[in-house]
Amino acid sequence: xxxxxxxxxxxxxxxxxxxxxxxxxxxxxxxxxxxxxxxxxxxxxxxxxxxxxxxxxxxxxxxxxxxxxxxxxxxxxxxxxxxxxxxxxxxxxxxxxxxxxxxxxxxxxxxxxxxxxxxxxxxxxxxxxxxxxxxxxxxxxxxxxxxxxxxxxxxxxxxxxxxxxxxxxxxxxxxxxxxxxxxxxxxxxxxxxxxxxxxxxxxxxxxxxxxxxxxxxxxxx
Amino acid sequence: xxxxxxxxxxxxxxxxxxxxxxxxxxxxxxxxxxxxxxxxxxxxxxxxxxxxxxxxxxxxxxxxxxxxxxxxxxxxxxxxxxxxxxxxxxxxxxxxxxxxxxxxxxxxxxxxxxxxxxxxxxxxxxxxxxxxxxxxxxxxxxxxxxxxxxxxxxxxxxxxxxxxxxxxxxxxxxxxxxxxxxxxxxxxxxxxxxxxxxxxxxxxxxxxxxxxxxxxxxxxxxxxxxxxxxxx
Numbered sequence: 001x002x003x004x005x006x007x008x009x010x011x012x013x014x015x016x017x018x019x020x021x022x023x024x025x026x027x028x029x030x031x032x033x034x035x036x037x038x039x040x041x042x043x044x045x046x047x048x049x050x051x052x053x054x055x056x057x058x059x060x061x062x063x064x065x066x067x068x069x070x071x072x073x074x075x076x077x078x079x080x081x082x083x084x085x086x087x088x089x090x091x092x093x094x095x096x097x098x099x100x101x102x103x104x105x106x107x108x109x110x111x112x113x114x115x116x117x118x119x120x121x122x123x124x125x126x127x128x129x130x131x132x133x134x135x136x137x138x139x140x141x142x143x144x145x146x147x148x149x150x151x152x153x154x155x156x157x158x159x160x161x162x163x164x165x166x167x168x169x170x171x172x173x174x175x176x177x178x179x180x181x182x183x184x185x186x187x188x189x190x191x192x193x194x195x196x197x198x199x200x201x202x203x204x205x206x207x208x209x210x211x212x213x214x215x216x217x218x219x220x221x
Numbered sequence: 222x223x224x225x226x227x228x229x230x231x232x233x234x235x236x237x238x239x240x241x242x243x244x245x246x247x248x249x250x251x252x253x254x255x256x257x258x259x260x261x262x263x264x265x266x267x268x269x270x271x272x273x274x275x276x277x278x279x280x281x282x283x284x285x286x287x288x289x290x291x292x293x294x295x296x297x298x299x300x301x302x303x304x305x306x307x308x309x310x311x312x313x314x315x316x317x318x319x320x321x322x323x324x325x326x327x328x329x330x331x332x333x334x335x336x337x338x339x340x341x342x343x344x345x346x347x348x349x350x351x352x353x354x355x356x357x358x359x360x361x362x363x364x365x366x367x368x369x370x371x372x373x374x375x376x377x378x379x380x381x382x383x384x385x386x387x388x389x390x391x392x393x394x395x396x397x398x399x400x401x402x403x404x405x406x407x408x409x410x411x412x413x414x415x416x417x418x419x420x421x422x423x424x425x426x427x428x429x430x431x432x433x434x435x436x437x438x439x440x441x442x443x444x445x446x447x448x449x450x451x452x453x
Binding site for chain 1: 249250251257258259260338341342343344346347348350386391392393412413414415416418420
């Protein structure tokens with residue numbers, strides 16, 4: 001069983017979703033995350049073990065390589081795609097409560113901004129780390145965040161912005177959220193954002209990359 | 222309405238831009254020694270598909286010298302002061318006219334990238350986005366080269382090109398720049414946030430004159446440390 005879990009982690013790290021995928025060449029004609037997950041479930045492995053000892057290990061490995069400058073955004077996204085192929089088989093277990101997420105994060109790119117690459121990366125990394133992510137998309141205003149918080153009490157919030165002209169909208173949104181839900185943790189990121197800016201608008205953390213956020217969130221559990 | 226009317230626009234063919242795939246790989250983070258085979262194949266597959274979705278347009282509005290002034294601290298066009306910073310002001314000194322330019326890949330390309338997100342494939346969306354970012358930069362380079370070739374016939378030359386958001390020129394000044402372009406120019410909409418829609422659009426200005434020389438971008442004296450142009 002542990003060999004299969006190791007193989008699952010390798011497939012996530014290398015982005016091998018299915019057997020018919022020709023990449024990476026060294027795993028050609030071998031099972032991908034989808035097939036391995038089915039086998040693990042058939043062999044009696046719990047969805048929780050698959051998540052923690054296979055998928056999260058693989059995402060952590062590619063994440064470490066990314067943080068060390070040894071892997072790039074495309075490899076992260078390919079790994080996340082492979083992880084999602086496995087998660088499709090685990091979805092029923094999440095739905096019926098057999099497997100629990102670490103928590104819920106509501107994320108979006110703030111009002112006036114349409115850039116979504118950074119926000120999508122955050123989504124991938126958090127999902128790979130066991131979080132339920134509600135992605136509100138781009139051009140997200142206070143009302144949308146608050147509506148999502150109403151539906152998901154206790155969730156954290158992530159805000160992204162790429163422009164100095166849209167970054168300033170984080171202040172309004174954070175203030176609106178904190179007014180209604182003062183205990184909500186709000187995290188921010190994006191090219192023009194800094195720790196100083198985070199402090200000045202009363203948010204709870206700025207992270208240079210999604211792994212910093214994932215690590216922080218897990219430490220808080 | 223513009224008091225001066227020299228505006229010009231041109232359709233640009235993506236294949237004329239001679240996009241260097243190595244530049245796409247570089248934007249993605251790769252060089253020759255670490256380039257995965259699947260990235261090469263996926264870029265090969267997506268490049269012609271992305272090109273087919275582009276309607277590339279470039280255009281400019283000419284600003285005659287009688288309509289602008291360059292001083293130590295500001296560049297003003299008619300009654301509008303542009304706070305474009307000392308680096309750009311130094312380049313504009315001695316110019317005889319200025320061009321405010323824009324280029325865009327069009328709305329269909331924006332939608333193409335979003336399609337991959339809807340299909341749950343942010344990896345391909347990212348590749349398409351990078352192809353778009355490079356193409357729109359190449360389009361404006363190609364467009365400006367054509368302009369420069371025409372200017373040479375009149376013994377004129379161009380400064381470097383500058384865009385709001387770079388060289389300490391605040392991105393919010395897009396609104397001033399767009400106020401000097403013909404209404405709805407090239408179909409580009411400027412949002413309140415200063416973001417252009419289509420998102421793969423570029424705007425900026427160049428100065429033109431007889432004794433103007435292009436200079437190296439002086440990134441070392443600019444305090445905008447997070448500027449993506451530093452990496453070029």
